[in-house]
Amino acid sequence: MTGEGTVRLRPPNNTLNERAVAWWRSQCLLTTAVPVAVLAVLGAFIGPARTWLWFAAGALAVLGLAGTAFFPSWWYRVHRWEVTEEAVYVRTGALWQEWRIAPMSRIQTVDTVRGPLEQLFRLATVTVTTASAKGAIRIEGLDHEVAAALAEQLTRITHATPGDAT
Amino acid sequence: MSTAGGPDDWRRLDRGTVLVTAAVMAGLACGAGVPALLALAGSMPWWQAFGWVAAGALVLIAGGAGADWLRWRRTRYRIGPERAELHTGLLLVKRRSLARERIRTVDLTAHPLLRILGLVKVRIGTGEHTGGGESTLELDPVSRAEGERLRQELLARRTVGVPEAEREGTLATLDPRWIRYAPVSFVAPLLGGAAVGAVMQVSQWFGVQTQLIDWVGERVRDTPLLWTVAVLAALALVAGVVGALGLWVEMWFGYRLEREPAGTLRVRRGLFTSRSLSIEERRLRGVELVEPLGVRLCGAARVDAVATGLVKDGEDKNADHRTLLPPAPSPVADDVVALVLREPVPPTSAPLTAHPRAARSRRLRWALAASLAPVLVLVVLGLCLTDVLVYAAAACAAVAVPAAVLLALDAYRSLGHALDGDYLVARSGTVRRGTVALRRDGVIGWTLKQSWFQRRAGVLTLTATTAAGDGAYPVYDAGEHEILDFAARAVPGLLESFLERPGEPGGHRA
Known part of the structure; x- marks a missing residue:
């Protein structure tokens, strides 16, 4: 066990293409949009549960948008x-x-x-x-x-x- | 090279297959015929009912045998100098051909009917992961002598290049006393549960399930509930133990591990169904010493082969295709490991580097989380609903928490890795502790994983990928600097150019 000291992995040299961020963003948006749309439509048709369904749709949309804003640029920094x-x-x-x-x-x-x-x-x-x-x-x-x-x-x-x- | 005749030496399967199918169909006809006879005898004279059933049985037997005869007529195989070929199929002729140099395994199995007629089923495999079973030829059946000839011919070609064995012949034979490890495996409770399930199922078929439950209730009316449960559980467990013993005898009767002159390891075993599994040593990338908890407490271990090209599909899901030695006392297992790998000392008993304390804290945290989560749920429910649940939660915590902590400490003690000669050794697990010794030249890549928690604790998980066995063998939660150095030394020239060593001049990269 000689000279192990603080060996670490160096990051790989190349980053991905910048368009990957936009690609990930659109993927995130799509995966958020589908369930949000389903919930919203259901809410429009089912009167008694409207508040709950729309609330769920809103919460999901906020989470999805936050993820879309935050994760892709982080992924771009770490993927090499x-x-x-x-x-x-x-x-x-x-x-x-x-x-x-x-x-x-x-x-x-x-x-x-x-x-x-x-x-x-x-x-x-x-x-x-x-x-x-x-x-x-x-x-x-x-x-x-x-x-x-x-x-x-x-x-x-x-x-x-x-x-x-x- | 080939001992078979010319290139046009097409052969047929053994004619006995028609007889085997007829016998199977006859068994089936008897099984279906008796209930049918009973049902029909209610509405017509018994001789008439018998006639109908006999006619049905005859049609079934003749049909099955005829279909099999057609299959026999249309199936041919040939072992040429370059390729092994099989043509089969009635309307749509299927042609399958394997390059002989890619053939890795030739396994012979024979169920009791085949054994009576002196036949075996032969599976020739290349072990490639092409999916869809395209890489296997199945000859069902050929005569025992022909099966043996095929096995020797197909595996015996590369005698050159294999280092001459220090010890050929038998490496291990069955010691009947090993049966004591059968009941401590996980099979026993499973079989016990299955027995109870089977009794309930059968009683339901005959519509007497409620009577059965009433009858049991009648027997135990005067005994307290706790006793009843204990007695029933004990009965199920006894059934499970008996089942495990029976299964062990069926699987391992006549077990024998041999090394053949051409550098092939061969396992033969089985009471009713005899099996012969061959592994080319050239395909062996190491071995794994497996110690399930119960077996380990009895001081025993099992040895599995880590080899490329082992058949993984179909009937033997529980990986006993690769088992080289059934659970046996540790010294025996160590001996077998050393003999199989041709090493003077078994690499699996090399002294291992322990993992950092952080790995222990992580395991303790998981144990507490896993055991306290149900307790917490019970407490919350108890506070909302009834006090009984709170007591249940206390009892649950008293049992589960110490057990989980013990398992966590044992899991930490199990962790370790080392380099021993040509082998990379890694150990982990508590319920199933596995120590794998993997040839360093069998490592075909590294995967390193580090979660956010692992990064804070300064540990990471190194996984060696390989073409053999499970495909990946991990070293969990090792010190992040030490393990990189370890990996770099294990396979020289692979990881080195991606490492930075700030302490050394010139080692630093921007």
Whole structure:
């Protein structure tokens, strides 16, 4: 146990694309809007329970809006990623922080996914899987061109590595 | 390389499968036929009823056997030099083929009917996580000799490259005294509960459930309620223990762990259904020493393999596919670990680094929260409704809090991690304490997690991901600086470039 002192993980070098904040905001807004709308409509039709339903809808809306204002910019500050010659390194999470590291030689597949909202913001998610059932790494909110280049780079490196990566 | 004939050497399954299906159908027909006979005999002469039932049974048996005969006709398999292939299906021909170099396991099982006819069911697996069972070939059934030949041929190809064994042959055999660990497992209370449930269910089928409850009530009219409950619980527990003993005998009778010359570990066991499970040592990434609470208190432990490509689906959900040794005295378990890993000393008994005190406080806090939450609910309800609940809350607190605190302290004592030679050793858990020894070259990535509370306490959870076993083996609540150093030393060259060591010159990065 020599020289352990205060070893810490350094943050990965790259941040996500700034548009990720807007993407997360719209996701938050959508997930808030649906139940709020349902409650509000129910309140409009069901007279006796109107106060309660509208109160619940209002509380939910306030919470959702507060979350929308607060979390995405925090997420943007903590989500980071980096790809070196040897490994993929990703940091995620705000309250539950998580660092994931996968060596290049063990990567099996590289997928790029673009959901409808992501397409709207010209973003993409890169998923890197290894032979472990629990070792997948996701990098969300990348600019779609960066994501494509990254996926291509990873595929090239992993193809050059021999073995079945287990 | 191949001992089979030419490339066109297609083989069929064993013809006996038709007989087996016919026998199963006959059993089914008897089971359904007797109640049907009783029901029909009420409305027509008995010989007529018998005739109808016999005709039905005949149709059932002939139909089942005929369908199976068709399946037998249409199923062929071939073990070529490159691939193992299986063609099956009546209208839609299914062709499945596995590359031989990817085959990891060949398991043989035989239920009693198959055993009488000298047949076995063979499962050939590659263990890839492709989903949908695409990576398994099932030959149901072939003759026992053919099954053995397939097993040896498919697993025996890579004799070169495996370091010559220090000890081949039998590594462990069953000691009948190990049966004493069967009742202390969690199976016993479960089976007890199941027995009570079964009695209630069957009595309901026959519409006598209320009579049954009345009868029991009659028996115990003069005894106090507490006694009744205690006696019934004891009866259920006895039933559970008997069941656990029976299950143990069925599962582990004739158990034998062997190492074969080609570098394969083989477990054979089973009283009625015989099973033979083979694990290629090349696929072994380590072992896990598992000590459920009851078993641990008796000084025993179980050994599980941590290997890639083990079949995880289907009948054996409770992971006994990977069990190399049933619960046995700790020295025996340690010996088996050492023999299986070809190490002079078992890595699982290496001295472990303890975790910081913060891990203990966290566990104590969880224990208190978990045990006091129901107490609090009871107290609040009691204050609102009736005093009885407050007494119940006091009793609950008196039992649950000490138990939870004891478990929390034990959980903290269990925590530990170490590097021992080629192995990363991590231990955790109290109700199921597991000590995993994972080959360092089997680690294919790290995950580090730190919640807000963990950050304040200066601890974090390191998870080693691997292709084998559960896929991830965590080291909970370790000191945040120490564990990073540990991970960097465990797999050189992976974590190092992402660490900063402020104390060292040049180690600091902006």
